[in-house]
Amino acid sequence: MLSLTKELENKIRYKGKEYKLDLAFDVVLRWYELLEDPEMSSAEKLVTAFKMFLPDVKTTDGNFVVEAVENISKYVAETPYGNYDDEIADNTSDEDPIRYYSYQQDAGIIYASFLQDYGIDLIDQQGKLHWDKFRALLDGLSDNTPFQKVVQIRMTDTSKLEGEELNRMIELQDYYQLDSMRSVKNQNQGMNDFFNALAQTSK
Secondary structure (H helix, E strand, C coil), X not given: CCCCCCCCXXXXXXXXXXXXXXXXXXXXXXXXXXXXXXXXXXXXXXXXXHHHHCCCCCCCCHHHHHHHHHHHHHHHCCCCCCCHHHHCCCCCXXXXXXXXXXXXXXXXXXXXXXXXXXXXXXXXXXXXXXXHHHHHHHHCCCCCCHHHHHHHHHHCCHHHCCHHHHXXXXXXXXXXXXXXXXXXXXXXXXXXXXXXXXXXXXX
């Protein structure tokens, strides 16, 4: 995650050697998309991810590939405040807290919000903007951006509303309904499941 006293994360160590990483935000987002691809095997996903994150490295060391991609996956899933969702979840619930956005489904409003708040065109920043910067800027978007407005709609508890206000909010929540399987929470869990499955098959 972002640090104001350290350089951006751009290297990984393996067996005493350092290797340069590509952690541009669009590369990380492609990894999230890759995990959902039903046409690719686990091995294909690993190799493809390794080539994306370490484009200048060629290796036949399978352990290096697995360890590198797993460590990168853990890094990009980190949040600066522990479990972010704990702050917006009902602490009395035994269920996992819900994520209220998706990098893929909400791509359009994320793009528009960055342009509105920061004057940053994310298409122009592909291959440039580091993941840590992207995450910090995403977290800092103001309440009047399309992204934050949609997140607030999804978070609204309709049980406290009545009449026309209730009907309007139900319509909005239906329109902006999030595919739960594509939420950031579930995608991060998917990464964990992916590597847990790999660990089981290697035993």
